Each structure stands twice: as structure tokens, then as C-alpha cells.
Amino acid sequence: MVGAVNPAQEVVLPPRKVSLSDFEGWAKKHLRPTDEVVLEATSNAWYFYDLLEPLVARVVVGQPPHLTPSRRPTGS
Numbered sequence: 001m002v003g004a005v006n007p008a009q010e011v012v013l014p015p016r017k018v019s020l021s022d023f024e025g026w027a028k029k030h031l032r033p034t035d036e037v038v039l040e041a042t043s044n045a046w047y048f049y050d051l052l053e054p055l056v057a058r059v060v061v062g063q064p065p066h067l068t069p070s071r072r073p074t075g076s
Contacts, residue, residue, distance in 0.1 A: 002026070024051060031055045040064060 004013035018026045031037070036058040039045045045061045052059050 023048075027052060027055055033057060036060070038062070 001015055002013065002018050003011065003015035006012050031052070033056065035056040037052050037056050037060070039048055039052075039059065039061045041061050041063050049059050049061055
């Protein structure tokens with residue numbers, strides 16, 4: 001599942017499913033070097049971290065309750 005918000009926490013990409021087989025191509029097409037990504041800590045989070053890290057400015061991995069607004073990417 002992917003989705004996006006801007007620095008004002010406004011939805012700019014409503015949540016949608018992207019299959020695992022399509023994800024790498026989707027990421028290369030849609031993510032920018034200035035983007036910041038938050039991943040939920042799951043068994044394959046580090047696979048996605050390694051895939052996304054060269055494409056974006058920052059990747060954060062964490063448990064949802066621990067991703068408070070002060071720890072989320074700020075857009076700056």
C-alpha cells in the first residue's frame with residue numbers, strides 16, 4: 001500500500017495498492033530525490049529500505065505508534 005502527504009499533512013496521493021512485482025518500477029517512476037519515505041517495520045522493510053534509499057532524500061523505518069509527528073519526515 002502506498003500513499004503520500006505533503007509537509008502540511010494534506011493527502012497528495014490517496015492510499016492505493018501496488019503489487020510487489022510492480023513496486024520497483026512504480027517507485028522509480030513516481031518518487032523524487034527530494035521525497036521522504038516512511039516504512040512500517042515489517043519482515044521485508046529492509047528490502048524496501050535498500051530499494052528506496054538511493055531514490056529519495058530519506059527513508060525512515062519504524063512502528064506506527066513510534067512515528068510521532070516530531071519523528072516523521074518534515075519535508076525540509
